[in-house]
Amino acid sequence: MCADEVTTANFPLAILAKAPVAGQAKTRLIPTLGAEGAARLQAELIRHTLSTALQATHSSAVTLWTALDHQHPLFLELSAQFAIALKPQPQGKLGIRMYHALHAMGQAGLLIGTDCPMLDAELLIACQRCLTESDTVFLPAEDGGYGLVGVRRPSRQLFTGIDWGTADVMAQTRQRLEEMQWSSVYPATIWDVDRPDDLARLYALNERFRHPQ
Template identity: 55%
Template sequence: MTSADTTFPLAILAKAPIPGQAKTRLIPQLGAEGAAALHRRLVWQTLETAVVATKPEAITLWTSLAHPGSPDYAFFATCRERFGIQLREQPVGDLGWRMHTALATMPGPGMVIGCDCPMLTPDLLKRCYAALQSADCVFLPAEDGGYALVGVCRAEPFLFDDIDWGSDRVMRQSQERIEALGWRSACPAMVWDIDRPEDLIRWQSWQQVPT
């Protein structure tokens, strides 16, 4: 098991919070500005969780840094200053290639998450990393058929090859890749993320539940 002070590499993928381009499925309900504001809030919350789970210097936020001086660039610069994390430009390519690229920069086992899952906690992140001691890869499957976290002991592009990203087939297709590789996998928990109006309602209700 991991100890309380275990440090592990963690990559976080985040779109730029540009109105009209962030949380687009929620624009009809929140408006373009509101959807972008929600995305910024989720990015911030994800970073707050991450820096409790592992040391800030082990965290890399992969995002769009192409336009210095823009509001989105300023937001990510603020994230770097506030949390002490690293920033890197996301490569061109689909989601699978971006995740593989992030994992390939890690010298050993590491994990990648997005910023859409409010259920992530420091303890859950630590449990996922601990699972890599006895498995080749770890996932947090999402209720919509995707996943909120992937971790590997070593980067393998085939794991992300020919996946229908954004569909309800993502986790199933990923499991097929795992079986083809002969890997052992672990799935410590099932989670849900915020992508549709009903997810937003669920999140709002979930936040009101006493802890």
């Protein structure tokens, strides 16, 4: 951790979220959960991620960057209930979408997805505080990617030439950081929910995920 004392902060936080559309959400889990079941799980992961985010920072600082269906009822419900901003993800590779969300902040902030339910508010706040000491902060994922990125200032270079969706993402990003001569810290390694083998750990974390609303 980059800080010993952790309290609620107020910092920009972007969440990339795919709409829970049956057949298009959590597709790798469809063979196990079915299309509707995978979509319900996606909806529960979005709700859980937003709940965690709102424990770490003010709702006015949270932006839900939407994909698949920008006007999905869940997105509209969450925006109305919690007064969070909704913005459509731009077209393009993941790196372009991440850069766009971080650039829109106009200041140092964090970006996460909805696939890492083990993230908690304490870790989010600590990661933000890391940006007072480092150019970037990452939470590497066990699968070779990362589940959180924070930057003092965004740069397209950091997100270009990366083989997104592979086990090389974090390694390639570390190499890019060296080329840019940017400092970075890695407070923790996390895991995400992407494949059927991940479900047992998800259910152990919170039984609610077994029977999402």
